[in-house]
Amino acid sequence: LRDGNHAWLVPCSYVVLDLMESDLHQIIHSSQPLTLEHVRYFLYQLLRGLKYMHSAQVIHRDLKPSNLLVNENCELKIGDFGMARGLCTSPAEHQYFMTEYVATRWYRAPELMLSLHEYTQAIDLWSVGCIFGEMLARRQLFPGKNYVHQLQLIMMVLGTPSPAVIQAVGAERVRAYIQSLPPREPVPWETVYPGADRQALSLLGRMLRFEPSARISAAAALRHPFLAKYHDPDDEPDCAPPFDFAFDREALTRERIKEAIVAEIEDFHARREGIPGGEAAEAAGASQGAGEAAAGAGAQGAGDRDLWGPIHRSTGRAGAQ
Structure with missing residues (x-):
């Protein structure tokens, strides 16, 4: 985190953090208004931070609303990098990546449950899609009670995975289970979220796909028409050079x-x-010494405190008053 200098990532380490009064989970599941503009602005900030992170060859692996810190100005920062890792470069690292992954089931990409052979930054884009859907409806999209139920909920919306995805499943029992189910057609997102903004659903559909390679990237998502109000390619930096995770071994x-x-x-x-x-x-x-550094305050829950004001764009960056 010390080397990742970006406005939409928590900026230091465990010792010092910005004061963020709440998190996205508290806001979504509170009685406060959550308009489409709030959703658009929160999603833009999340993707802007994720684009920077992915350009550094880092995967967060545990994106969920409670790990997205929010302050009273509607500014969002990505937090909790305890599960973050660099992209795997060897079979041994890949196996460690696969067995270590324990992120919250509701936001977990299907390739992690299906034991597919490739793990990429698309893992994070699936989580972003689940968070996006949760903001639109103010309820979790795939709240599975267990591993099997989680897969069932996903397939109820996305339909049966393609033959290519099924053949790529690494666990024989999982592959046999999927093949034993009756075929299902995907449900249109307009049916899942009746009355939702069409551009929002277009972007959501690009994020939530079984095939990791078919998911939109963070950089491409920022260029989607739904985020055109805030998109500024000159203010959405990449990280150079990529992080070196040798220290983690x-x-x-x-x-x-x-x-x-x-x-x-x-x-x-x-x-x-x-x-x-x-x-x-x-x-x-x-x-x-450590005294002043250790005095940094962590994020505190704001409950139903009124954080909201009109969202506007000023000085080249979106904000809220």
Whole structure:
């Protein structure tokens, strides 16, 4: 997170966070108004942050409303990077990626349940689609009670997976189960969300597809007509260079973890004082220590506090007053 400098990602580490009064789950399931403009603006911010993250070859893997922090100005930041990983580069890493994944079932991409052989950034786009649908209806789209029920709910909307997807299923029992079910046709999104904005449903349909390769990317989603009001290619940066996750494979002792935390605190103070990267390490030794850094406040639930005002665009960026 220290190296990911983007307005729509929480900016530091576990030690210091911006104050965000609520999260998207609390807002969706509160009594506050949630208009189409709110949905559009929240989705734009989420995709803008995700585009940056994906350009760094990072997959979040646990996107859900409670991990999207929101403040009183309707600004949204992606949080909880505990499950985030870089794209797999070896069979061993790929196997670890597959077995470790434990994200919330309701937002989990079907390839993770079907044991498909490829895991890509499309995992996150499925989660975004589930969140998008939840904002539109103010209820979860696929609230499965268990693994099997989750698959059933998805197929009730998307229909039976294509033969290519079924053949790619890695688990024989899962493949046999799907093949034993009667064929189902997909349900039009206009039926799932009657009266919803047609452009919104068009974008939703591009996100929620069985085939990962058929899902829209975060960058392409930002160019969709539904988000044209906020889309600005000059203000939707990529990350360069991609993150190096070699540190995540290092076996850390308790003492080494303590040293790493202290190093992050020292680096925070050096950055706060505007010291260039080449001088930051030297200056960090004279930093003020952990006290002030540890005082950063985390996100607090706002309940039904009235966060809402008219959403507008000013100084080249969308916001709310």
